[in-house]
Amino acid sequence: MSEELVDIISDAGETIRVVPRSVMRRERLPHRCVYILMFSTRGEIFVHQRTATKDIYPSYWDLAAGGVLSAGETFNEGAARECQEELGVATPLTLLFPFHYADERTIVQAQVYRALHDGPFRLQPEEVVQGEFVAPEQLAQLIATRPFCPDGLQVWERFNRMMRFTAMAGGFAVDGDTASPN
Numbered sequence: 001m002s003e004e005l006v007d008i009i010s011d012a013g014e015t016i017r018v019v020p021r022s023v024m025r026r027e028r029l030p031h032r033c034v035y036i037l038m039f040s041t042r043g044e045i046f047v048h049q050r051t052a053t054k055d056i057y058p059s060y061w062d063l064a065a066g067g068v069l070s071a072g073e074t075f076n077e078g079a080a081r082e083c084q085e086e087l088g089v090a091t092p093l094t095l096l097f098p099f100h101y102a103d104e105r106t107i108v109q110a111q112v113y114r115a116l117h118d119g120p121f122r123l124q125p126e127e128v129v130q131g132e133f134v135a136p137e138q139l140a141q142l143i144a145t146r147p148f149c150p151d152g153l154q155v156w157e158r159f160n161r162m163m164r165f166t167a168m169a170g171g172f173a174v175d176g177d178t179a180s181p182n
Contacts, residue, residue: 005071006031013109018071025055030107034079035064035099035155038087040118040133045156046087047142048123048131050149056105059129061142063152064112067127075111083115088122091115097162101151112155 003020008029010016024031038046045063052059065086069078079093093113101108123131134142143153 004068006068007071009109015071021055021068024068025106028105028107030109032069032073032075032078033108033110034066034069034075034082035110035112035152036066036079036083036093036115037064037096037112037155037159038083038115038117041116042118042133042135044133044135045139046119046121046131046133047139048086049129051125051127051129054127057149059147060149061146062149063139063156064149066110066113079111079113086124086127087117088124089117089119091117096159099155099158101154103150106151108151112159114159 003022005018006021006024007015008017008019008024008031011030013032019029023029040046046065047061047063048065049061050057050059054060066079066082067086069075070081073081076093076095080090083093084090093115096112096114099108099110099112101110119133121131123129139156142148
């Protein structure tokens with residue numbers, strides 16, 4: 001099986017070349033990815049532990065499903081694919097906001113989505129060790145006791161700021177478009 005190809009992007013988000021995923025990681029090249037915040041109908045968020053074989057943040061816990069887009073893939077296509085691959089479900093996705101993240105390991109331009117599903121999930125064993133729904137008020141305790149992906153934590157912080165703003169605006173803020181799996 002050949003290695004996954006990834007679009008490398010400019011600061012403006014335009015594809016400037018295509019490289020194997022290992023080259024993207026080794027050279028810390030900017031690329032596109034998606035984050036999916038999965039909620040239950042009870043308002044709990046699904047958190048999961050990544051496998052020890054992941055190429056970034058191995059064995060960390062994450063607040064978002066998702067991942068790197070394949071070369072030529074749109075954000076909506078990638079979000080639907082990642083939801084199906086990682087969690088084993090096809091469910092409507094709501095686009096929330098664009099997101100940029102950079103640290104010593106990665107540089108991403110992303111889109112963040114929200115989804116609603118009570119499970120059960122079919123977790124992808126190559127990527128996910130275990131997962132559970134957690135009430136938002138219990139999340140701080142988990143974050144204090146488990147290693148969480150720093151980009152996922154920033155997505156969660158931004159989501160909460162957006163929700164507070166929406167509440168302060170009387171619920172009239174528009175939070176995005178609906179994206180459906182193709």
